[in-house]
Structure formats: structure tokens, C-alpha cells
Amino acid sequence: MKKVFLFFSMIAASLLLTVACDETNDNTDVVLPDPPTKDAAVSVQFDQGEKLNLELPDRTKPTDPDAVKTGSTAQVQIRAIDMSENSRYILYIDDKMTKASTDIIWTGKFTMSGEVYKLKGFGDLKIDKDKCMISPYPVKAGTGEITLPATIKNMKTPDRMAANLARSWKVTRTFLTVTGKVSIEKDFSGCNLEEMARYCANNGINIDPSTVAGYSLTEFNFLGNNNMFIVYGNGEEFHGTYNLSSGNISWQLNKGNDFLPARATGTISFPKNGETSLTLNFSFTASGEKYNGSATMTIAQAN
Numbered sequence: 289m290k291k292v293f294l295f296f297s298m299i300a301a302s303l304l305l306t307v308a309c310d311e312t313n314d315n316t317d318v319v320l321p322d323p324p325t326k327d328a329a330v331s332v333q334f335d336q337g338e339k340l341n342l343e344l345p346d347r348t349k350p351t352d353p354d355a356v357k358t359g360s361t362a363q364v365q366i367r368a369i370d371m372s373e374n375s376r377y378i379l380y381i382d383d384k385m386t387k388a389s390t391d392i393i394w395t396g397k398f399t400m401s402g403e404v405y406k407l408k409g410f411g412d413l414k415i416d417k418d419k420c421m422i423s424p425y426p427v428k429a430g431t432g433e434i435t436l437p438a439t440i441k442n443m444k445t446p447d448r449m450a451a452n453l454a455r456s457w458k459v460t461r462t463f464l465t466v467t468g469k470v471s472i473e474k475d476f477s478g479c480n481l482e483e484m485a486r487y488c489a490n491n492g493i494n495i496d497p498s499t500v501a502g503y504s505l506t507e508f509n510f511l512g513n514n515n516m517f518i519v520y521g522n523g524e525e526f527h528g529t530y531n532l533s534s535g536n537i538s539w540q541l542n543k544g545n546d547f548l549p550a551r552a553t554g555t556i557s558f559p560k561n562g563e564t565s566l567t568l569n570f571s572f573t574a575s576g577e578k579y580n581g582s583a584t585m586t587i588a589q590a591n
Contacts, residue, residue, distance in 0.1 A: 318558040319448060323374040323455040323589065328400055329443035331513050332413070332420050333368045334436055369413070371398060372511045373443060374456040374590065377407050378527065393527045395509075395517060415440055443512030450512070450532055452558050456590035457508040466493065468579035479505040479585055480521070494575040507590050532556070564588070 365382040372378070379394040398407045405413040414421040418440070423433035445451040459479035466472045470492040476483060481504065485497040502522030510516050510530060516539060517527040528541035528550070538553040558564060567584045 318452065318560055320452045320455075320558065320589075322451075325371065325375045325398075325400065326373040326443075326451075326454075328405070329371055329373045329454075329512055330415065331368060331370045331441045331443065331511075331515075332415065333439040333441065334366050334420070335438065369407075370511055370513065370515055371405055372456070372509060373454045374509070375399065376456055376509055377405070377410070378509075378511075378515065378517055379407075379410065380527075393517065393525055395519065395525055441513065445512045449535070449558070453510045453532060453537075453556065454512040455510065457510075457587045458590040459505050459585045460588050461586045463584045464581065465583075466579050466581035468493075469577040470579075479583075481505075484583075493579065508587070 367380040367382045369380070370378045375397050377396055377398045381394065394410070396408045396410065398405050400406070401412075403414060405415075407413060412423050414423075415438075418437060419435050420438040420440075421433050421435050443454070445454050460477075462476045462479045462484070464472070464474050464476060464484055464487075466488065472488065472491050472493075474484075474487055476487075481500040482497050482502065483504075485495045485500055488495045489497055502520070504521035506519040506521050508516070508518055514529050514531065515527070516530045517525055518541070519525050526541045526543055528539055530537060530539035535555045535557050536553070537556050539551070541550045541552075543550060556566070563586050565584050565586045567582055569580075569582045571578065571580045573579070
């Protein structure tokens with residue numbers, strides 16, 4: 289019922305991110321505490337030609353974010369690995385090697401042990417000028433260390449607002465308002481779109497919750513090199529790039545779905561007082577009836 293879920297398309301297509309706070313709140317002077325791996329954040333870009341045998345993550349089932357992700361083994365080429373300001377990594381696999389319609393990404397958490405990046409589910413990385421040492425070699429654990437030529441770029445944020453954004457965010461609660469033939473208001477824990485759709489359906493709005501089963505927003509991740517990725521509870525991860533200018537933000541993702549298109553624009557602010565919240569305004573038609581509404585998400589830095 290794609291038509292019904294214009295509801296979710298319109299939420300993101302008309303993306304408007306604002307702060308629920310009083311008019312005295314000013315974004316420009318707000319300084320959020322630095323995330324834990326800000327100084328270790330780098331982008332490692334590998335030279336072309338090096339092929340590795342990797343066990344690719346299985347994208348068909350929900351996975352524990354801290355668990356080792358497993359799947360089919362294939363010979364692939366790693367294009368880059370980004371280490372974020374908030375202890376996340378994103379590994380890009382060249383789509384020409386995998387014959388996928390879009391680049392495959394592999395994400396997880398990392399910790400630092402001295403100068404070594406310990407990437408959960410992948411291996412250990414050590415950077416030395418223009419090369420990167422990976423140990424143990426992925427899949428062939430225990431066979432030693434492989435050294436790959438690489439270009440290393442430090443993450444740089446041009447201003448305080450960009451530094452505030454460059455971290456991982458979780459949605460703690462969402463307040464949904466819908467007005468039309470049926471009007472509803474409901475406060476939800478987190479941001480589970482299936483739960484919201486079910487509430488709408490149970491209160492007279494013709495929406496099929498099964499079409500968004502498992503779509504619970506887990507994390508927004510923004511990196512200092514303008515890369516980003518979004519994680520859902522069903523194991524799906526969308527990645528792309530974003531631009532931030534003053535309080536205006538836009539992004540282009542590698543793919544979209546019925547409720548989050550590949551392109552989105554809006555604004556973001558960081559209040560001096562109170563909780564940061566993102567408000568998404570939308571309109572949709574269900575069974576010939578037009579509805580307007582908003583989803584106000586309270587967000588906080590993810591661990």
C-alpha cells in the first residue's frame with residue numbers, strides 16, 4: 289500500500305528540523321562537549337587494486353549493534369574506512385566488485401588501544417603515514433598482518449555548529465500530532481514508525497503498519513568529512529553525504545524508502561536551554577482524506 293505511505297514520504301520530503309525551545313535560545317554560541325573519539329576521527333582511503341576476501345555482513349536480519357556481523361564470503365575491494373568522532377566506523381566496499389546496485393557498507397563501533405583502532409566485527413587497524421596495517425586479516429583470523437597503501441585524512445569541522453553535529457544521535461521520544469477527519473496526539477518512546485502507523489490505524493486512519501515493520505530509527509550518524517549514515521532497527525543502514533550551512537542542512541543518501549527519500553533538506557539548531565528536538569512537518573492522504581501533522585523528535589547523543 290505504497291499510496292497509503294505517502295504519509296512517511298511526506299514526513300521526510302518536507303523535512304523541517306527545529307528546536308522546541310524559547311526565543312532566547314541561540315544556536316551560534318552553544319558548545320556541546322566533544323564526543324569521545326573526536327581527536328582520533330580519520331578517513332582512510334585505500335588505493336585501487338587491492339582485493340580482500342571478506343565475510344560480508346548479512347543485511348537480511350536484524351543484528352545486535354555490538355555483535356559480529358556475519359554473512360557470505362566474497363572477494364571484494366575496500367574503498368575506504370571512516371572512523372567517526374563518536375566511536376563508530378563505516379567501511380565502504382566497491383560496488384564493482386560485489387555487483388551490487390549501490391555500494392555496500394559495513395558499520396560498527398570501535399575502541400582505541402594506544403594508537404590501534406579496534407573495530408568490532410572487522411579487525412584492528414594501525415595507521416602509519418601513507419599506509420594502514422590490518423590485523424588479524426579479515427576472515428583469515430590469526431594469519432598475521434596485511435599492509436595496504438592508503439591516504440589518511442583527518443576529520444575537520446569548519447565551525448562550532450559543524451562540531452556539534454558531528455557525532456551519533458539517538459531519538460529518545462517522538463510526539464506525533466495528526467489533524468484531519470480524525471485527529472490524534474500521542475507521545476511515543478523512541479521513534480518506531482510501525483508503532484506510530486499502528487496507532488493511526490487503530491484510531492481510524494487507513495494505514496497498514498506491516499509496510500513499515502521493523503523501521504525503528506536507531507541512530508543518525510554525522511561525520512566531520514560530511515559523510516553520514518542512518519541505522520534502523522531492522523538492520524538496514526542508509527549512507528550518503530550531507531551539507532551544513534549555518535542552520536540549514538541537506539543530504540543525499542544512497543537509497544530511500546517509502547518514508548525516507550534519498551534527498552532531504554531542512555534546518556537544525558542547538559538550544560542553550562532544554563532538550564534538542566527535531567520537528568518534521570508532513571501531510572498525506574489516506575482513503576481520500578487529507579491529513580496534516582508533525583512529528584517532534586527529542587534527540588540526544590548516543591553512547
